[in-house]
Amino acid sequence: MKKYWVLFGFTLSLIGCGGDGGGPSQSISPAPTVTINLSQPKVTVGTSTLVSWSSTNATSCAASGAWSGAKATSGSASISPSAGGQSIFVLTCNGAGGASSAQVVLTVPIPVKRSSYENKLMAGQMLGPVPVPPTQVIPSKNESERITAGVAMADFFQEGSLSAVVFSNLEDANSMGGLGPSWATGYVYFFKYINGLWVNNTSKILKDATGCISPRKVLVADFNGDGKPDVFASCSGHDDYVDGKLPGEHPRLLLSQSDGSYTNIAFPLNCYCHSATAIDLSGAGYADIIVHDNSGGGLIYFVNNKDGSFTRDQTRLPGSALPFGMTGEFSHGIWTVEALEITKAGKYDLFLGGVDLINCNCGWSWSSKIYKNDGTDRWSDNSVIELPSLPGKVDVWDVIYRDGNIYILRVDFGTTQHVSENMKPWEDDSMAIERVNIQTLQSTVIYEHKSLFSNGYTSVIEWIIYHDGKIKNFYNYPEIEAKL
16 A cells, blocks of 8 residues: 555656646637628618627627627627718737737718708818818829819718719810810819828729819719719810800719719710709709809700700799890800708709899899799799808909808909909909808808919819808818808
């Protein structure tokens, strides 16, 4: 018995020493592993996707990023996004061996709203007043190519982020900054905003980049009912009379396709069209177009036929804005057409602003007006809000409505002075932002600027946006910051 115990004790000693003279062994727990997946990595607002996850060697998990809270070590959950954008779902799991994380990105294309005006507002609120794509990023070698007014923003690449469509202007060498002849057709570009820079990505979604002569206002709306942003560009053509009349130009229509590309269509209208607006009255994804032809066509309403074509319907429009027989001249000097939700919820009133000449009986003068929606999506001369004029600021170029006030962008070219004194373009131009209370019609100038800005750019601003409690613009001039 004594020999047995001695032997056993020796054996235990060997085990305790590890059998090789080293220290005691230590058990090491493996680190957790985490896997996370989405059943559909890209969905639209109103639909859902399933996020599922699993882990090993984990005792607890926690969510962060686009979701939060404690999670089981494995499971799934339905995600129904309420807004467009990119969302990152992060899952971190802990165990005896430490912590591990995994993530997945959900892409939700930014939805298209019912009107082009609402799409513009959304772009301003989301992206803010970033500089438009500058001339130097245009891949053209033509030094006369410029970006003037033809800019709009939407989620054209369906990546949950805003991108830009740009219609460039090709001006004749003798053109006075757009006031003289512009004979050449410009081009269409699509840009992505990446890390503070505009990157040209046109070739990825557009084969035919034909633009127009003198692009003016560019609209974003859904014209073919596929839920993606389409584009309508109103164009005026050059400002030089040919055989006693303005030659005009065809607007352009860019329609999204199922493969992510865009088709480029010449709209079947030849006009001097400075402004337009688009409205999806039914909410079914087929926006109608209202455009004004300053060369004699007057205000025109195009009903969407839901097959890529449009039909005129003048019965919806006020008689005072229709053509009155002037040939080769302005039917009315209307520079701004906009559909605004002012007097009736869910119904669009019609704002028309133009060459606002006080005490002028000129046939082309036009005082700014709001035509109220009669409840059947028609506008007549029987229900009109006449807005006050602003002395010294003739042309109405853009408008924003917010909280019972309408904000009007007014510019004055000083064209007569340029001609009489041989001044350079923009030398005596000025602009102002006017606030008008819809109920009282009280007018207040909240911003005014004359001559060039400090960065050397012209004082003429094309379009205004609302961002961060202020009226600003897409060109990001540092001086423009009109507080509401």
